[in-house]
Amino acid sequence: xxxxxxxxxxxxxxxxxxxxxxxxxxxxxxxxxxxxxxxxxxxxxxxxxxxxxxxxxxxxxxxxxxxxxxxxxxxxxxxxxxxxxxxxxxxxxxxxxxxxxxxxxxxxxxxxxxxxxxxxxxxxxxxxxxxxxxxxxxxxxxxxxxxxxxxxxxxxxxxxxxxxxxxxxxxxxxxxxxxxxxxxxxxxxxxxxxxxxxxxxxxxxxxxxxxxxxxxxxxxxxxxxxxxxxxxxxxxxxxxxxxxxxxxxxxxxxxxxxxxxxxxxxxxxxxxxxxxxxxxxxxxxxxxxxxxxxxxxxxxxxxxxxxxx
Amino acid sequence: xxxxxxxxxxxxxxxxxxxxxxxxxxxxxxxxxxxxxxxxxxxxxxxxxxxxxxxxxxxxxxxxxxxxxxxxxxxxxxxxxxxxxxxxxxxxxxxxxxxxxxxxxxxxxxxxxxxxxxxxxxxxxxxxxxxxxxxxxxxxxxxxxxxxxxxxxxxxxxxxxxxxxxxxxxxxxxxxxxxxxxxxxxxxxxxxxxxxxxxxxxxxxxxxxxxxxxxxxxxxxxxxxxxxxxxxxxxxxxxxxxxxxxxxxxxxxxxxxxxxxxxxxxxxxxxxxxxxxxxxxxxxxxxxxxxxxxxxxxxxxxxxxxxxx
Numbered sequence: 001x002x003x004x005x006x007x008x009x010x011x012x013x014x015x016x017x018x019x020x021x022x023x024x025x026x027x028x029x030x031x032x033x034x035x036x037x038x039x040x041x042x043x044x045x046x047x048x049x050x051x052x053x054x055x056x057x058x059x060x061x062x063x064x065x066x067x068x069x070x071x072x073x074x075x076x077x078x079x080x081x082x083x084x085x086x087x088x089x090x091x092x093x094x095x096x097x098x099x100x101x102x103x104x105x106x107x108x109x110x111x112x113x114x115x116x117x118x119x120x121x122x123x124x125x126x127x128x129x130x131x132x133x134x135x136x137x138x139x140x141x142x143x144x145x146x147x148x149x150x151x152x153x154x155x156x157x158x159x160x161x162x163x164x165x166x167x168x169x170x171x172x173x174x175x176x177x178x179x180x181x182x183x184x185x186x187x188x189x190x191x192x193x194x195x196x197x198x199x200x201x202x203x204x205x206x207x208x209x210x211x212x213x214x215x216x217x218x219x220x221x222x223x224x225x226x227x228x229x230x231x232x233x234x235x236x237x238x239x240x241x242x243x244x245x246x247x248x249x250x251x252x253x254x255x256x257x258x259x260x261x262x263x264x265x266x267x268x269x270x271x272x273x274x275x276x277x278x279x280x281x282x283x284x285x286x287x288x289x290x291x292x293x294x295x296x297x298x299x300x301x302x303x304x305x306x307x308x309x
Numbered sequence: 310x311x312x313x314x315x316x317x318x319x320x321x322x323x324x325x326x327x328x329x330x331x332x333x334x335x336x337x338x339x340x341x342x343x344x345x346x347x348x349x350x351x352x353x354x355x356x357x358x359x360x361x362x363x364x365x366x367x368x369x370x371x372x373x374x375x376x377x378x379x380x381x382x383x384x385x386x387x388x389x390x391x392x393x394x395x396x397x398x399x400x401x402x403x404x405x406x407x408x409x410x411x412x413x414x415x416x417x418x419x420x421x422x423x424x425x426x427x428x429x430x431x432x433x434x435x436x437x438x439x440x441x442x443x444x445x446x447x448x449x450x451x452x453x454x455x456x457x458x459x460x461x462x463x464x465x466x467x468x469x470x471x472x473x474x475x476x477x478x479x480x481x482x483x484x485x486x487x488x489x490x491x492x493x494x495x496x497x498x499x500x501x502x503x504x505x506x507x508x509x510x511x512x513x514x515x516x517x518x519x520x521x522x523x524x525x526x527x528x529x530x531x532x533x534x535x536x537x538x539x540x541x542x543x544x545x546x547x548x549x550x551x552x553x554x555x556x557x558x559x560x561x562x563x564x565x566x567x568x569x570x571x572x573x574x575x576x577x578x579x580x581x582x583x584x585x586x587x588x589x590x591x592x593x594x595x596x597x598x599x600x601x602x603x604x605x606x607x608x609x610x611x612x613x614x615x616x617x618x
Contacts, residue, residue: 043350
């Protein structure tokens with residue numbers, strides 16, 4: 001079974017890691033949000049790509065959900081001594097990724113090519129693709145500050161400002177990265193990972209050609225909202241601030257028109273009939289991925305659901 | 310006595326450090342070569358400025374003569390794993406300097422302003438100025454490869470290519486950094502530190518206004534060539550390749566027209582009469598700075614010589 005997974009950061013990376021344990025490299029392509037990308041200290045930083053690749057490579061810090069395990073912060077500590085900004089936590093090993101990515105992009109290499117080379121160096125054999133090689137920047141419109149660049153909202157302001165809406169600057173001229181549409185076309189199904197629908201999955205769906213490429217496919221989404229809350233990140237808070245009751249049902253509504261299957265947690269079992277009414281195949285299971293085994297089991301559940309569609 | 314010191318990297322930094330021990334902050338300005346500056350991984354790197362500032366701050370690695378003491382290289386080790394270039398040795402603490410400098414320059418701050426702020430953060434109270442806020446790039450013309458950017462020649466090729474000449478790209482439109490000409494004007498004397506005449510001091514002298522600003526001043530140079538050899542760096546090799554016998558005499562000839570005093574090592578005492586013939590006051594002393602005490606003693610010798618001029 002050939003699968004394309006759409007992923008943002010932590011939650012998406014975990015399910016992608018589960019799928020990697022079940023599918024051979026030629027059968028899985030992970031398409032990653034780059035709307036979070038930004039430049040900092042002159043370096044090109046791709047937080048979601050790095051979280052996905054570090055996770056698949058076994059390099060991610062499991063304590064924080066970002067950055068590298070057994071990391072040091074000597075550079076950042078010294079930036080702070082110089083009065084520079086230390087709100088974005090750049091570890092020393094992690095810096096290498098940004099330094100070398102920046103160097104290669106400035107040489108004219110495409111982000112997808114750099115990502116492929118890095119995956120090879122890290123021993124990641126399944127295909128990881130940025131959604132686009134062209135820059136797309138998620139802008140968060142907030143009550144308090146107006147429009148904020150994503151990392152400014154997400155990391156610097158710690159998601160505290162109230163959200164009014166989102167836009168993806170540059171998306172109108174962005175093309176899917178080489179391989180994205182081809183992978184979708186060949187896929188038996190597409191998995192929308194339990195990532196933030198507003199700022200992790202919507203940017204991917206907004207890239208020209210991706211939505212229409214998905215239209216003929218079996219698509220299964222896994223709810224990132226469990227019991228009305230997100231495991232990590234501001235998705236539930238965003239739903240509430242936009243006037244929508246945060247729930248697995250709200251996530252299913254979010255993707256309405258795309259979904260043929262939907263996975264929600266046992267704590268949300270009561271919502272299943274409401275989603276099912278919308279002619280979507282439902283799987284109620286343990287959607288929380290606390291352990292490595294959970295990732296594999298949930299991935300297996302998702303593949304099982306796909307086979308019933 | 311108000312002094313301006315012209316300096317490149319290691320040798321210049323050592324004598325500047327000696328002068329710092331003898332002169333109060335308002336009486337010493339160190340003007341530093343920026344012809345070595347370059348961009349690497351998207352970061353703006355100023356090797357001579359950093360060597361001088363780290364030395365004066367007590368942060369320099371005394372073993373290597375570059376970079377920070379008690380340094381780690383976690384970023385660079387990981388760049389190497391990604392297949393990136395590791396010929397320029399970027400330590401993790403040192404990276405902070407380049408990251409924050411790059412961030413501030415991109416914000417529109419001038420290099421001289423960034424340097425002043427960094428000196429303050431590092432507890433360096435004497436004034437350190439880049440020769441110019443505009444980019445000047447030393448290009449080394451070589452037999453083997455034609456023109457090489459300075460760091461390409463100096464670090465990557467380890468000074469192995471044979472030198473045919475030098476040029477300082479951009480120097481025609483570079484202005485002395487704010488404070489340089491003012492410091493020279495107020496100075497009782499200018500000290501040309503024992504730095505490479507070709508690629509550390511000549512770029513400073515080539516910035517419009519600096520040479521003419523020096524013309525009315527008492528100028529003392531300290532030979533970086535001792536017994537026909539350089540303590541560190543390729544100056545002697547450069548002289549030889551350009552067809553000039555490398556010696557303290559050659560250095561004095563190099564600065565002819567500028568000098569009123571010249572300091573050479575005891576091993577070169579026999580050269581003193583030849584230099585003296587050129588109507589320059591000579592001091593023969595121990596010009597090698599192996600210890601912290603040597604720096605102070607040589608600086609005192611230089612100040613004593615200046616008082617006899």
